Amino acid sequence: MKHETPLLDQLETGPWPSFVSDLKQEAEKRAKNEEGTEFQIPVDVVDDLIGVLELSYKHGCTHWKHGGIVGVFGYGGGVIGRYCDQPEMFPGVAHFHTLRVNQPAGHFYTTKYLRELCDLWDFRGSGVTNMHGSTGDIIFIGTTTKQLEEIFYEMTHKLDQDLGGSGSNLRTPSDCIGQARCEFACYDTQDLCYELTQEYQDELHRPAFPYKFKFKFDGCPNCCVASIARADLSFIGTWRDDIKIDQEVVQAYMGGEIAPNGGAHKDRDWGPFDIQKEVIDRCPTKCMWMDGKELKIDNKECTRCMHCINVMPRALRIGNDRGVTILAGAKAPILDGAQMGSLLVPFMKVEPPYDEIKEKVIEPIWDWWMEEGKNRERLGELMKRQGFQKLLEVTGFDPDPRMIQEPRSNPYVFWKEEEVPGGWSRDINEFRKQHQR
């Protein structure tokens, strides 16, 4: 290796696969260049990346500067400028910009597509990628300014692939695999994700928001893309009729003929399946019981925790009257701590071209946040600052008991005079006749 890395070497000794080993492997691959790639950025870029990281560990501080003006023409996001503050020592990473690639919906791609992306990145970048981290998108880590337009041209003209969002933009919308492979999906997550990505291209590429804004689409409350915890607007599939029960199959689970949880726990002997212990007693609202040999569910009490359906997927199925629940304001901690989404729309049908979602939910919220949001304030922080009632006002949704976690704990719904028949104006002098100051 080009640089001595005793501190990084130690990271490789742990029990988990190490990114240090991956980087060393890539550095070696570039040095050997068995495929004869005509590298457009320094061959030893990964060596220098390892070197600067080792130095950061030694100094206990970063050697990356913060941000930059680099980008591709017409786009205000998708490229993040990164420069090293030790360019003489590590010339390979003096300019080391990041690109965000809009991942295909549901992370569905062919190996051919993946290979083309990697070949492009080996040729014009460092070869180092971050596939679907917490953002969900594809991140190309490290290239020089000169390569940016070239990469953008290749991606958009040859791979039919756009850049993703970064900065104060709509971020690359992210969704679960949805109805393509999952029987729990209550709406077509991929179609909604794709449609909104196309509709809001301007918001994705030209930053004019106070800060980042994320959509995430989960087909069911299992929340495989964790929209409830991370998206400013989370779209979670649900149903409003009854869970479908096949009583014969329930008996088959109880008799041990079908493995619970799709056989996910069969590597260890957990004893015979006990429906009382493993399903009924685990129901958070206690809305299930056995009536003789029949499993009963009081559906109006169901909170869609999905546990019973996950344990017995062949016996219990999502209802037929399907749609989406929309929550607003989730975010990770930077200002004000982490927040989960707050329920805004208990149920809405999901039907193309999704005008109701666009016009009643997304756009009124953006108008409010763009006007009232402070610089670097997420939607969830604005909701806290101005109140949930304000969000209801701007979107026009009526307050609903399902928006409140428990009675009397968050009294954010106040009546206004014009909402009360007869109002409540009073003559203060009349009042004072009966009440002392």
Next chain:
Amino acid sequence: MEYEEAKQKIVEGLQKKQKVKSKFYFNDLAKILDEKPRVAKKLINQMITDGVLEYWSSGSTSMYGLKGAGKQAGAEHEEASDKE
């Protein structure tokens, strides 16, 4: 608002503050124009296309500046550090 008038307002507004700072949030520009965000966005986008303004991004936050103004790649670490 006409584009030329908006451009003049933005250039003058930003030049006036040049000694204090060279990067501005979108809201700062909308305030200079005294327009609603969506109207301001159209005008500001045009200024980007025409090369009057340029984007600056930390990764998590985007800002705008007069093209070529202020400290660039050499000294961009002054902005508050944040998470992407």
